[in-house]
Amino acid sequence: MRMTPQRQLVLDAVRELGHATPEQVCRRVQGTASTVNITTVYRALDLLEDLGLVRHTHLGHGAPTYSVEEHEHVHLACHRCGRVDEVPCEMLDELAERLLRARGFALDATHLALSGTCRDCRSTEEHR
Template sequence: MDTSLKSTLHRRGLRMTPQRQLVLDAVRELGHATPEQICTRVQSAAPAVNITTVYRTLDLLEELRLVRHTHLGHGAPTYSEREHEHLHLVCHECGAVGEAPTELMEEFAARLREGQGFAVDVTHVALSGRCADCVRADEAQLEEAQ
């Protein structure tokens, strides 16, 4: 059992439940996962847990700053542990999700802060484009056509 989760909940007058622990465990195990994927994982251990419980628990865990969500495009957000900080690279061709260090955005974030007064959360950023595999496949296809 996660004692930090239990003590955080207790300080807020909430109790630790098996469902809360299962949802947090699923987020940790899956890395990046939608609420539906998390629900499927939780239901493998506790079939009676429904998607509404998972959404409510994710909201609570995010409020407690134990998980974070990111929008990787259209559709449901994905959840990961709070400490799991990086940029998300989403291939709009094959759907692959890659990672890049947040330091790559430091100059951009500083320019936004100076010029616009806007402080960007770079850990919440998803960049859309084409992954290396899709770029290579297109280049190979072009070479064959020539």
């Protein structure tokens, strides 16, 4: 598979942004190549994911968020304020072991999003 200039720009944008929606990637790419449109970005992201160079996760109800393959962690997404924190995948090792023993299911927690309520939002609720 040939790495076209557009694909390289998309990959570079994902690397630079860390986590990005396709729209954010498109805006970054258009800063260099104004003729690249959102359809090209989506196609490039799909191909780059098939090649194992990027991965996506859903941090909520919006568009997927992309990052480079070696960027591995668990996202903690607050469904109240929208804040997203990151924790090491190892925090789910015990759960992964329990799932493997109980269900034979091998958990891939390398780029996962969990939703809940962050510390700040919980603190605000408790003080009401």
